[in-house]
Amino acid sequence: MSNILILGGDGYLGWPAAMYFSNRGHKVTVVDNYFRRHVGDHINAAMLYPVPTLIERAKIWYKETGYEIRVIIGDLTDPELMRSLFSGQDINYDWSINNSYTDIPDTVIHYAEQPSAPYSLMNYKTANFTITNNLLVTNNLLFAIRDLAPDVHIIKLGTMGEYGTPNIDIEEGWINIESKGRKDKFLFPRQAGSLYHTTKIMDTDLMWFGVRMWDLKVTDLMQGPVYGIETEESKINNGLRTIFNYDEIFGTVINRFITQAVADYPLTVYGKGGQSRGYLNLEDSLQCAYISFENQAESGELRIFNQIMETFTVNELAELTQESAFELGFDVVINHIENPREEQEEHYYNPVYKGLTDLGVKPHLLSKQSMIDMIKIVKKFKSDINQDVIFNGVKW
Amino acid sequence: MSNILILGGDGYLGWPAAMYFSNRGHKVTVVDNYFRRHVGDHINAAMLYPVPTLIERAKIWYKETGYEIRVIIGDLTDPELMRSLFSGQDINYDWSINNSYTDIPDTVIHYAEQPSAPYSLMNYKTANFTITNNLLVTNNLLFAIRDLAPDVHIIKLGTMGEYGTPNIDIEEGWINIESKGRKDKFLFPRQAGSLYHTTKIMDTDLMWFGVRMWDLKVTDLMQGPVYGIETEESKINNGLRTIFNYDEIFGTVINRFITQAVADYPLTVYGKGGQSRGYLNLEDSLQCAYISFENQAESGELRIFNQIMETFTVNELAELTQESAFELGFDVVINHIENPREEQEEHYYNPVYKGLTDLGVKPHLLSKQSMIDMIKIVKKFKSDINQDVIFNGVKW
Numbered sequence: 001m002s003n004i005l006i007l008g009g010d011g012y013l014g015w016p017a018a019m020y021f022s023n024r025g026h027k028v029t030v031v032d033n034y035f036r037r038h039v040g041d042h043i044n045a046a047m048l049y050p051v052p053t054l055i056e057r058a059k060i061w062y063k064e065t066g067y068e069i070r071v072i073i074g075d076l077t078d079p080e081l082m083r084s085l086f087s088g089q090d091i092n093y094d095w096s097i098n099n100s101y102t103d104i105p106d107t108v109i110h111y112a113e114q115p116s117a118p119y120s121l122m123n124y125k126t127a128n129f130t131i132t133n134n135l136l137v138t139n140n141l142l143f144a145i146r147d148l149a150p151d152v153h154i155i156k157l158g159t160m161g162e163y164g165t166p167n168i169d170i171e172e173g174w175i176n177i178e179s180k181g182r183k184d185k186f187l188f189p190r191q192a193g194s195l196y197h198t199t200k201i202m203d204t205d206l207m208w209f210g211v212r213m214w215d216l217k218v219t220d221l222m223q224g225p226v227y228g229i230e231t232e233e234s235k236i237n238n239g240l241r242t243i244f245n246y247d248e249i250f251g252t253v254i255n256r257f258i259t260q261a262v263a264d265y266p267l268t269v270y271g272k273g274g275q276s277r278g279y280l281n282l283e284d285s286l287q288c289a290y291i292s293f294e295n296q297a298e299s300g301e302l303r304i305f306n307q308i309m310e311t312f313t314v315n316e317l318a319e320l321t322q323e324s325a326f327e328l329g330f331d332v333v334i335n336h337i338e339n340p341r342e343e344q345e346e347h348y349y350n351p352v353y354k355g356l357t358d359l360g361v362k363p364h365l366l367s368k369q370s371m372i373d374m375i376k377i378v379k380k381f382k383s384d385i386n387q388d389v390i391f392n393g394v395k396w
Numbered sequence: 397m398s399n400i401l402i403l404g405g406d407g408y409l410g411w412p413a414a415m416y417f418s419n420r421g422h423k424v425t426v427v428d429n430y431f432r433r434h435v436g437d438h439i440n441a442a443m444l445y446p447v448p449t450l451i452e453r454a455k456i457w458y459k460e461t462g463y464e465i466r467v468i469i470g471d472l473t474d475p476e477l478m479r480s481l482f483s484g485q486d487i488n489y490d491w492s493i494n495n496s497y498t499d500i501p502d503t504v505i506h507y508a509e510q511p512s513a514p515y516s517l518m519n520y521k522t523a524n525f526t527i528t529n530n531l532l533v534t535n536n537l538l539f540a541i542r543d544l545a546p547d548v549h550i551i552k553l554g555t556m557g558e559y560g561t562p563n564i565d566i567e568e569g570w571i572n573i574e575s576k577g578r579k580d581k582f583l584f585p586r587q588a589g590s591l592y593h594t595t596k597i598m599d600t601d602l603m604w605f606g607v608r609m610w611d612l613k614v615t616d617l618m619q620g621p622v623y624g625i626e627t628e629e630s631k632i633n634n635g636l637r638t639i640f641n642y643d644e645i646f647g648t649v650i651n652r653f654i655t656q657a658v659a660d661y662p663l664t665v666y667g668k669g670g671q672s673r674g675y676l677n678l679e680d681s682l683q684c685a686y687i688s689f690e691n692q693a694e695s696g697e698l699r700i701f702n703q704i705m706e707t708f709t710v711n712e713l714a715e716l717t718q719e720s721a722f723e724l725g726f727d728v729v730i731n732h733i734e735n736p737r738e739e740q741e742e743h744y745y746n747p748v749y750k751g752l753t754d755l756g757v758k759p760h761l762l763s764k765q766s767m768i769d770m771i772k773i774v775k776k777f778k779s780d781i782n783q784d785v786i787f788n789g790v791k792w
Contacts, residue, residue, distance in 0.1 A: 079520050124475050124539035128532055135527050135598075143520035167580040168573060177564060177573060177585070182744070184563040189573070189582035191604060198605045202531075202598040208587060209594045213738045213792055342609045348578070396609055 003027045003103055004293070005085060007076055007137065008111030009069075010054045011036060013157070013226065013285055016242050017109060019233035020286040021293075022067045029093075029105070030054065031085070033075040035114065035133070036243060036250065043122070046389040048244040048259065048381045055095040060239045062097065071095040076112050077133055082140035086148040104148075107293050109155045112137045113203075117161075117194030118249050118394035127195050134199040135206065142210040150216070153296045155289055158204060158222045160278050160308060160351065161197035162190040165344055170351035173222065173304025193343050194396065208302050215300040219292045224308035227254035227366070228282030229377050242282070246378075247389035254279065254317060256390070258371065261325035261332045262378045263385040271339030273315035274346035278308025278353065284364055291359045305355040309363040324371035328379070340393040399423045399499055400689070401481060403472055403533065404507030405465075406450045407432055409553070409622065409681055412638050413505060415629035416682040417689075418463045425466040425489075425501070426450065427481070431510065431529070432639060432646065439518070442785040444640040444655065444777050451491040456635045458493065467491040472508050473529055478536040482544040503689050504541075505551045508533045509599075513557075513590030514645050514790035523591050530595040531602065538606040546612070549692045551685055554600060554618045556674050556704060556747065557593035558586040561740050566747035569618065569700025589739050590792065604698050611696040615688045620704035623650030623762070624678030625773050638678070642774075643785035650675065650713060652786070654767065657721035657728045658774045659781040667735030669711035670742035674704025674749065680760055687755045701751040705759040720767035724775070736789040 004021045008014040009030020022028045032054055039045060052060065058069045073094045074081045084091060086104050113134045114120065120130040138156070145152045163170045166189065175188045187208060190201040210216045234240045245251040246259035257267050280288075288307050297303040312320075322332040339345065357363065364370070400417045404410040405426020418424045428450055435441060448456065454465045469490045470477045480487060482500050509530045510516065516526040534552070541548045559566045562585065571584045583604060586597040606612045630636045641647040642655035653663050676684075684703050693699040708716075718728040735741065753759065760766070 079524060083520075124479075124536065124543070127535055127539060128475060131531050131535055132528060135531065136524055139523055139527055140520065143523060147520070166582070168575040168578045171575075175573070175575065177571070179564040179567075179571065182564045184585075186562070186585035186587070189580075189585070190601075191582070191608070192601075195602075195605060198601050201601050205586075205588075205594050205597050205601070206591075209591065212587070 001025055001027060002107060003105045005105035005108045006030045006111065007108065007141070008032055008113065010034060011111050012242050014111040015057065016231045016234065016282060017111070017286055017289055018069050019061060019240065020231065020290060022061065022069050023065065023233050029070040029072065031072045031074060031076060031112070034073065043119070043249055044389045044392060045245060045247045045249050046386045048246055048378065048384065049241070051241065051243050052239050057240060058095050060237050064236050068097045076140060077136040079140045079143070083144045083148060086144045086152070105152060107153045107155060108141065109289055110138065110141060111157050113157070114196065116250050117196045120194055120196035120199070121396040122394055130196055130199055135202055138203045138206050142206060142216065145216060146210065146214045150214070153217045153219070155219045155221065155292050156203065156207060158220045159197055159200045160222050160224045160306060161192050161194070162201045162204060162222065163188060164191040164193055165347045165349055167348050170306070172306050172352050172355050173220065193341070211300060211302040217297040217299050218302045219297045220302060220304045221288060221292065221307040222304060223285065224278035224280055225252040225254070226280055226282055226285050227252060229374055231283050231286060246385065248391050248394060253314065257317060257321040258374050258378050259385060260390060261321050261330050262375060262382050263387060265387055265390050266333040266335035267318045267321060268391045269314050269318050269334060269336045270341060271336065272345035273318065273336060274313050275343060276311055276313045276347065276349035278306070278311045278351055279366065280307060280309040281364055281366065281370070284309055284361065287361050288356050291356060291361050295359050306351055306353040307356060308351065308353050310365055311349060311351065320366070320368065320371060324368045325375055327368070327372055328375055340395040342396055397421055397423060398503055399501045401501035401504045402426045402507065403504060403537070404428055404509065406430060407507050408638050410507040411453065412627045412630065412678060413507070413682055413685055414465050415457060415636065416627065416686060418457065418465050419461065419629050425468065427468045427470060427472060427508070429471040430469065439515070439645060440785045440788060441641060441643045441645045442782045444642055444774065444780065445637070447637065447639050448635050453636060454491050456633050460632050464493045472536060473532040475536045475539070479540045479544060482540045482548070500545045501548060503549045503551065504537065505685055506534065506537060507553050509553070510592065512646050513592045516590055516592035516595070517792040518790055526592055526595055531598055534599045534602055538602060538612065541612060542606065542610045546610070549613045549615070551615045551617065551688050552599065552603060554616045555593055555596045556618050556620045556702060557588050557590070558597045558600060558618065559584060560587040560589055561743045561745055563744050566702070568702050568748050568751050569616065589737070607696060607698040613693040613695050614698050615693045616698060616700045617684060617688065617703040618700060619681065620674035620676055621648040621650070622676055622678055622681050623648060625770055627679050627682060642781065644787050644790065649710065653713060653717040654770050654774050655781060656786060657717050657726050658771060658778050659783060659786070661783055661786050662729040662731035663714045663717060664787045665710050665714050665730060665732045666737060667732065668741035669714065669732060670709050671739060672707055672709045672743065672745035674702070674707045674747055675762065676703060676705040677760055677762065677766070680705055680757065683757050684752050687752060687757055691755050702747055702749040703752060704747065704749050706761055707745060707747065716762070716764065716767060720764045721771055723764070723768055724771055736791045738792060
């Protein structure tokens with residue numbers, strides 16, 4: 001039994017991960033500042049259905065399974081809060097059954113970032129927030145582990161978006177460069193298409209520094225956009241479902257297309273729709289985090305995996321959505337709208353993604369059937385969908 | 397006549413640059429938050445001689461030359477202060493002769509960073525300060541220019557330390573990579589040896605994003621450690637001399653060795669002393685900034701120059717200091733002390749540095765004579781040197 005600390009444990013990935021690890025018998029603590037819940041007060045965001053608070057969800061989980069997920073509501077840009085989690089001293093949990101255990105975690109999964117590209121580029125204030133939040137949380141984590149618990153394995157969510165869309169194959173984190181008869185190995189070049197994705201490059205810069213200087217153990221999961229709603233654990237009780245955004249700001253593309261299909265809202269393909277990316281579903285994202293936990297990085301290793309299961313163009317996703325929704329009686333229109341983003345709409349894209357399947361991850365690919373399953377769930381909330389938040393065209 | 401805005405105008409480079417541009421007939425405004433002056437209240441830092449405030453220096457400059465350098469004391473991590481400088485609205489100068497001109501600058505020189513590697517790694521608080529200060533100033537600048545004054549040319553001080561010590565030749569900012577039969581051009585790989593230097597990599601990430609997305613004009617000067625005291629302008633009046641730190645935290649290596657020689661303090665060579673870096677003197681640093689100003693980057697261009705004039709190992713610098721000081725009667729001991737830093741003490745180092753000399757920069761190389769000239773100045777302050785600050789061994 002391990003002791004798992006999940007930073008950003010209220011999020012789209014964080015909460016399902018908490019249940020996934022808890023369900024497998026591990027002690028789990030989640031920390032979150034409710035950024036995603038509170039930001040909706042200021043911007044045009046929307047979740048498909050209401051989600052109980054983190055404390056309420058932990059209570060439902062405990063009642064249903066007998067497993068405890070401890071909850072701390074707090075802001076991890078505060079270094080003192082971060083350090084308290086590794087100090088071995090008593091922690092003031094906002095919810096727990098037994099407040100006495102103080103053992104230091106052996107694994108940290110770091111999801112505690114502002115994760116939206118459009119949010120990061122709404123204006124200079126959201127840009128500064130994204131930079132400050134993402135880098136201070138990462139830096140506080142690195143220093144806390146260096147100073148207090150150097151054996152902890154950090155599993156950090158990066159993004160495939162760090163690489164951008166280069167004209168060469170995207171390797172798994174690293175590249176060997178030969179130049180003028182000499183050789184060295186470097187981080188694969190990174191040049192992202194949004195400020196949010198750029199902060200993830202900066203996180204990589206920071207972690208690579210920490211690994212080289214202090215022999216930290218880090219796994220960086222370069223994840224593609226995740227889609228999906230239910231996981232094995234959330235099916236136990238509807239109150240355990242993860243937050244599901246379909247708005248332009250926090251919704252990911254497949255989740256948004258499905259919701260648009262249900263809402264009779266033409267699919268918003270940006271420009272030509274040839275933008276190619278790697279994708280994976282929510283359950284596979286958890287599987288990847290778990291297998292990374294089971295197979296730790298070494299001390300002094302920045303281990304990087306490209307965490308995607310397959311690649312699609314936006315046009316392919318729109319067509320698959322259209323075909324799948326048609327089976328359920330929805331007549332979906334695909335709309336090519338003016339691209340609000342500065343990006344290549346047709347480009348080479350050939351990423352390597354072998355590391356995680358080599359460790360034993362079994363991919364669940366996107367299919368008409370899996371699309372239909374998702375659409376059926378979203379359909380239950382059709383009357384709640386707010387069309388106003390679907391597209392406003394945050395430009396960059 | 398151009399309108400030049402200098403961010404960090406109180407610093408070792410910022411103030412000499414302000415005089416250099418002013419002396420050539422340009423309108424100059426300097427902004428500074430006095431970080432370097434105030435940080436000495438908390439840490440063991442020391443300047444060789446007292447330096448008048450920025451306002452006092454601007455007054456001396458005006459009295460001596462008739463040229464006005466406008467002064468604003470403020471913190472540029474505040475986006476509103478940054479934006480006010482490009483708004484075309486009235487600015488509240490802390491000192492100026494004529495408070496009425498409100499024209500938007502055409503060139504910004506950005507020196508406003510926490511510039512010390514040891515400071516960035518003293519503890520998690522100084523680490524967070526370095527990240528927040530350096531990235532928010534850069535980001536505020538990029539957004540202000542995007543939103544308010546997109547034609548402004550940004551001259552940004554980067555550092556050769558961003559590249560680290562790779563086993564291949566260091567190109568001038570960029571590298572062409574051929575992989576599996578395909579090609580693309582990328583930023584040259586960056587992997588720095590301190591957290592401060594890592595924040596400069598992050599600045600590059602940010603600027604490269606801004607250039608690609610918003611067609612900004614940016615020149616990034618990848619500077620090596622600068623040495624020197626006097627410039628043509630400071631010789632007019634001793635009150636115009638730049639700040640000169642000889643402490644472990646803010647002193648650069650050549651300036652420190654000279655001071656140690658004068659103070660009968662054995663030269664502090666870290667480990668084997670084979671660490672090789674590129675160097676340039678203060679006047680050449682100004683010459684490089686000026687020639688970059690005269691030859692603007694294009695819109696949508698991140699133009700990168702390696703701003704060094706020659707390379708030395710630490711051992712070579714120690715020996716040159718010893719020989720030069722000997723001529724003035726100092727008997728200097730060279731001490732190889734345990735290296736407090738995690739770094740390679742013997743390594744390949746072959747940087748390209750052609751861009752600035754191609755534009756017309758005339759290098760002034762380090763020589764026994766130039767060393768002797770510096771030692772003579774430092775010698776005047778021998779009795780003021782505080783031996784306690786010379787080495788404390790900030791570790792990383």
